[in-house]
Amino acid sequence: MQNFEQLGRELERRGKTRELKALASSEDSARLAAMLDTAGLADAAKAGDQEKLRAMLGSVLSTEEGRRLAEGIRKMMES
DSSP, rough: HHHHHHHHHHHHHHHHHHHHHHHTHHHHHHHHHHOOOOHHHHHHHHTTHHHHHHHHHHHEEEEEEHHHHHHHHHHEEEE
């Protein structure tokens, strides 16, 4: 969890929180959220099940929506 907190602080420091919120509220994000097993994701995160989390991330990144969001985040982090 600390890594996410550090990432959040870094994004805020760089003035990127508005861009991140825009990505989070995009149609692609909504479509991905509808595809995800949120209870399974929460359980895997709480249990520290890295293999399950990797598999879920892989399934997200295998979609067009997931690839577009990942690209948006990559570009945001580079600028």
